[in-house]
Amino acid sequence: MSTHLELENAVERHDVPDAGRRNLLKMTGAGVATFGAASLFNISNARAQHMADKWDKVFPKSQNVDHEKVTFTNRYGIGLVGDLYLPKDRADRRLPALAVGGPFGAVKEQSSGLYAQTMAERGFVTLAFDPSFTGESGGEPRNVASPDINTEDFMAAVDFLGLQVSVDRERIGVIGICGWGGMALNAVAADKRVKAVVASTMYDMTRVMSKGYNDSLSLEQRTQTLEQLSRQRWQDAENGTPAYQPPYNDLHGGEAQFLVDYHDYYRTPRGYHARAVNSGNSWTQTTPLSFMNMPLLTYIKEISPRPVLLIHGENAHSRYFSETAYAAAAEPKELMIIPGASHTDLYDKVDVIPFDKLTSFFNQHLSA
Template sequence: MAMAQDVQVSVIAEASQMKQSSIAALQDDTRVFKINKNIQVLKVVFSNHYGFDVAGHLYLPANFDSAKKYSAVVVSGPFGAVKEQASGLYAQELASRGFVTVAFDQSMTGQSGGARRDMASPDIFTEDFSAAVDFVSNLKFVDPEKIGAIGICGLSGMAITAASNDVRIKAVVTSAMYDMSESISDHYKGEYYTDEQRLIVKKHLAAMRDAEAKHGGLIRGAHEIAVDAEGKAQTFATMFPDKLPVDANPVIKDFYGYYVGRAYHPRAINSNTSAWDSTAPYGFFNFRLMDNIKELSPRPVMLITGDKAHSRYFSEDVYQKAAEPKKLIVVKGATHVDLYDQMDKIPFDEIDGFFRANLK
């Protein structure tokens, strides 16, 4: 324990000169996955270029030596999750393999800043990845030429978009990918909107904005909006019911088992059963995340999905759009949510090898 404390003091001291960021001991550990006691974790806060304070956890490799220069990986996702869930698990595992890693909460969610809470933005969430790179690239024990990014589920599109323009990110991995701009603005549950349905959804969003302006604050609502047979927009104020019906959709059961069950965390939007701000879809109608994907090349991307994942088509679609070098891994027997925390399904050996080969 004394050695761990000495390392923490050393890292905190070395980082004390960094502007617009802070590093401190992790006092209240609420991570929901199995903790590797050989990996030290520090609480960090850094600012993005929109002025939001982004909260994260900095993971240090086993036998950490502050005199060395390490490769680093920044991690976020899923959409509506927090760093104490899947992103922290990925960060911890890569730290156990020798990488310095940072798992972070998206702006306006979790412990990250923002007067407006539980709001989503493709632009700001993309900026959060670059802000995380700002932070790690200025740590004395990180080689700024060896930085990668991982986006899980709904943050995959932001990780790719950030890397398409931020050339400091040398390689990108996505896991259980969702392209949230396509998912929110083009279809619901895989069924694409007709022009008439899109107009109905836009009118619903306009009504929500007007209601929030009159109300003076957040009104909860669905981030993906269905249109029923009568032409009415369908929304909800909570992500999940207190108890799922016996005949619930298997995909919903999978999400519920993770967020409300084994990985429950009170700060996660998806766990605390409250929905997003009802106007959150606006940005995803305005901006598309994959427009510049070909500009990622020649930096590589690896997309990981499961052969049983309902989201598989997102990874396959992005794989077709991306230029070389690129790699698609389809994990046999894996559902979408399996890739959040099932250690026998997440291909960490391939992720490790990918970053080792490309962060050099």
């Protein structure tokens, strides 16, 4: 966890001017608001690789897998940092592999890492990664998202996995969680190397940003939002740095239950991680712009004939995203509803996440 002293030392090492130093130090606290200490500067791949072996996940380390901190680069030249999990009993075999990303605003030390480690215990080489501009991965400014670049991050993860000696590159699948579920579906529609895809507790981020929850946003409201975001660009350009949204998942009373659920994951010891946007940090104010103009799931039918598995909680506020995606996808497809589960139950509750189903799905569709 980043501390005020660590950040102050980092500022001193990088010779930040006094005004910049004051601004950076204002962002310290429980979550180092906006930035994680490892992401404050454009660190080299070598330094990212050196951040290696300290176990800083929100879930316990498995004794049945080997773990490596790895770096790779996407098509836009952004250096990504990931955790590679390998079954200890792999010997010299080439195994099926899974690229795992999400949720939106999370880091690899949270849900994606849990999914990746658990699937490695079940015989897969897995890679959980931080998307561009977040966590330990590169890219400036910090904490901005892009439907294009973040879709590319999944494809870059497939690039990386396909070069590993322990991986059969013809047996690669993808798991996307929450907002990265939509990114995963978008990536697999275009990337024909991927043989199967799972989206768990999926959000279509372009839909929710452009239309609001349950498509409740009117054209007038959408236009007003775009007007505000467009003018924010002038302010950012004038200031030379982006403005950030309020800290994520603060509670002030009276919030909807799903917002309380987010807080209970991201802002408590259950799932808190200092580098996660959702753990009291912030996205840039203009992050929604590209999402409001680029529908992610336009080509979901083109995943076929490769199989799609959508998993969602019965009581999740976001369930309609998976139901709509399922209706739009072509066969072979499956929608699995978990009785009684909420959206965040599928982040980390190992007795709720259907790992047996995930295992059988990928064993079937990534068979040699």
